[in-house]
Amino acid sequence: MFQSFQTTASPEHGAARLAQLRDQMRAEGLAGFMVPRADAHQGEYVAPHDARLEWLTGFTGSAGFCIALTEVAGVFVDGRYRTQVKHQVDLDHFTPVDWPDTQPAPWLRQQLEGGRVGFDPWLHTPAEIARIEQGLAGTQITLAPCPNLVDRIWADQPAPPTGLVTPYPEKLAGEAHADKLTRLGASLRNQGQESAVITLPDSIAWMLNVRGSDIPRNPIPHAFAILHDSGHCTLFADAAKIDDALRAHLGDTVTIRPPQAFAAALRSLTGPVRVDHDSAPVWVLQQLDEANVPHVAGQDPCILPKATKTRAEIAATREAHLRDAAAMCEFLCWFDAQAPGTITEIDVATSLEGFRRATNALMDISFDTIAGTGPHGAIMHYRVTEDTNARLEDGQLIVIDSGGQYLDGTTDITRTLPIGTVGDEEKACFTRVLKGMIGISRLRFPRGLAGRDLDAIARYPLWVAGQDFNHGTGHGVGVYLCVHEGPQRLSRVSEVPLQPGMILSNEPGYYREGAFGIRLENLIVVQAAPDLPGGDPRPMHDFETLTYVPIDRRLVLPALLSDEERDWLNTYHAACRDKIAPRLSEAARLWLSDATAPV
Template sequence: MFQSFDTTASPEYGPARLAQLRQQMQGEGLAGFLVPRADAHQGEYVAPHDARLEWLTGFTGSAGFCIALRDVAGVFVDGRYRTQVKHQVDTGAFTPVDWPETQPAPWLRQHLDAGRIGFDPWLHTPGEIARIEKGLQGSGISLAPCPNLVDRIWPDQPEPPTGKITPYPQTLAGEAHTDKLARLGATLRNHGQSAAVITLPDSLAWLLNVRGSDIPRNPIPHGFAILHDSGQATLFTDAAKVDEALRAHLGEAVTLRPVAAFAPALRSLGGPVRVDHDSAPIWVLHQLDEAGVPHEAGQDPCILPKATKTRAEIAATREAHLRDAAAMCEFLCWFDAQPPGTITEIDVATQLEGFRRASNELLDISFDTIAGTGPHGAIMHYRVTHDTNATLEDGQLIVLDSGGQYLDGTTDITRTLPVGHVGEEEKTCFTRVLKGLIAISRLRFPRGLAGRDLDAIARYPLWVAGQDFNHGTGHGVGVYMCVHEGPQRLSRMSEVALQPGMILSNEPGYYREGAFGIRLENLIVVQEAPDLPGADPRPMHDFETLTFVPIDRRLVMPALLGDDERDWLNAYHAECRDKIAPRLSDEARLWLQKATAPI
């Protein structure tokens, strides 16, 4: 099994660890200390070595941070984790804080009159620190870079990862890494910049056509790079990750150096140097400033090229999604044969991984499978453990959110399934969520619009019923890369224009705490929309659907669907049947025939 079901959160240790942290703060003359979820690479997922927030507080979510003061410690979490955090931290020691509604600076002003707040400059970006400092102007509170105080009190902190870095086939990438280096080097020259600092692991993986194994579920390597305007690059990484195959792949365009050489290399640059203030650690700016190296704020040059997939990447990921859909259908056939009360959440996750493994092409799951039945379904990022494992009982819904990592693509799919006979209220809410998914799937929109312009369209069927969900409608997805990839999102916070080749999730939901959860998710890719007769001569985009797994018809209230929505669902199911049936066992093929019958 790729997935384990051990309990990792340890809220019972939180108070004692917080007391130790406060002793360190006192010794440094600090009034507080920032403990982020992030690592030095600002990735969403972190290695065990960097799981400081989890170790201190017990909170295991993929976003959030703690501000520990001498008499209060706030754990800041967004809408995805507000139910989860209450189960994972000792609320006698830590106070959950709704974020981003409550920002760090106002919270600090509320709880502190004056004092220095320490932070590890490796773990925070210039943009993050600048926003907090701006909010603290006129107060007696200041931020102070300092050594990491959590590392000082973590006696058995795991070692940093040293996973091998491996070449990624150019046939799947669609472009040689030397061509990428030359293209982006020319971009730097055109902006009058001599170099760019690259710190995001997925940017390194994309730029150099490599993959790694430093982060569970995400095939990316840890390291840093300096991209020069000449089209040459220097990669700073642990020597244990490098072998002759990698050296041969990188060739003369890439120089390999140890991580210890990163600081001297930064200090020796001529400038101006591009630094992404939203992803690089502020430590990078400290090195450049101390050496007098000119630098400019600018987006990581890999971000948009990585997000807009090549034809080869899109073709590859289409095949990965068809393979994954076949595994899902085999699983759903098995699931429907299990009577209520006979299987558990762990059984569901285990069986699904087994069907994915049967392809002999699964390299990992793309995240820990979310299999939440009944009230657990309302915990958006629920992770089943041996301690929480629940039996699927008659009348419940189960939210099943899962995905696979294949060499040719990364998948992410959510289906909400009925256990036995489900009530009318659950079916009504399910149909509203389905209407939101269909609306995004059918959408045509003018070129230049961003995720914030589309997000509300998926929510409208819920809004008119006085309902909503506390997460974005969709996130970006990589190709054998991170299952959460920026900058593209379907979210009211995303201002990045959607461009052809961007892969996104389409996943509206609805959650009733203590009762049930609903989420449906397909992956989609932005494409140029075909012309329509009589339409204005205005460039338009639409979405190609990549995911082909039936949506459970037993939960659909047909009377709530319009004719166009019903036609879309029937056409989608017909396409699922045509594309996936040839890949299935005889039993699963019969199941698929019934599951995709027209409504």
């Protein structure tokens, strides 16, 4: 099994660890210390070595941070985790804070009259620190870079990962890494920049056509790089990660050096050096400033090229999604044969992983499967453990959010399923979520619009019923890379124009704390939309659906669907049947035929 069901959160240790941290704060003359979820690469998923937030507080979510002061320790979490955090931290010692509604600076102003708040410059970005400092202007509160105080007290902290870096096939990438380097170097030269610092592991993986094994679920390497305007690249990676096959793949266009050489290399640059203030560590700017190296703020040059997939990447990921859809249909056939009360959430997760493994192409799951039944379904990023494992009972809904990492693509799909007989209220909410998903799927929109312009379309059916959900409608997805990829998003905070080749999730939901949760998710890719008769001569985009797995018709109230929505659902189900049936066992084919009958 890729997935483990052990309980990793340990809130019972929080009080003692917080007391130790405060001892270190006093020794450093600090009024507080910031403990982020992120590592030096700003990763959403971190290696055990970097799981400082979890170690200190017990909170295991993929986003958030703690600010520990002498009298209070705030754990800042967004809407996805506001239910989860209450169950994972010691509420006598840690205080959940609704973020981003409450920002660090106003919270600090409320809690402190003055003092120095420490932070590890390896773990925070210049943009993040600048925002907090701006919010603290006019106060006696200052931010102070300092050694990592959690590392000082974490006696059994795991070692940093040293997973092997391996070449990624050019036929799947669609472009040789040498050509990427030449193209990216020319873009720097055209903007008068001598080099760019690359700190995001998925950017390095994409740029060099390599993959890594430092982080479970995400095939990325922990490394740093400097891209020069000549098209040459210096890669800073542990020698244990490098073998002869990788050296042969990288060739003369890439120089490999140890991580300890990174500081000296930064200080030796002549500049101007591009540094992404949203992803690089503050430590990078410290090195450049101390050596008087000119630098400019600018986006990681790999971000947009990586997000706009090549034709080869899109073709590869289509195949990965069809393979994954067949595994999902085999699982759903199995699921429908189980009587209420006979299986648990762990049974669901293990069975689904088994069907994906049976493809003989699964490299890993793309994240720990979310299998939340009843009230657990309302915990948006619920992770079932041996301690929380619940039995699926009659009348409940179960939210199953899962995905696979295949060499040719990364999948992410959510289906909400009924267990036995489900009430009309749950069906009405489900149908509203479905209407939002269909709205995005059918959308045509003018070129240049961003996720913030489209997000409301998925929410409208819920809004008119006085309902909503506390997460974005969709995130970007890589191709055998991270399941959460920027900069593209379907979100009210996303200002990045959507471009052809960008892969996104389309996943509206609804969550009633203590009762049930609902989410539906397909992956979609932006494409140029064909002209329509009588339409304006204006460039438009629409979405190609990548995911082909039936949506449970037993939860749909047809009277709430418009004719156009019903037609979309029936057409989608016919496509599921046509594309997936030839890949299925006889039993699953019969199941699929019934599951895709017209509404």
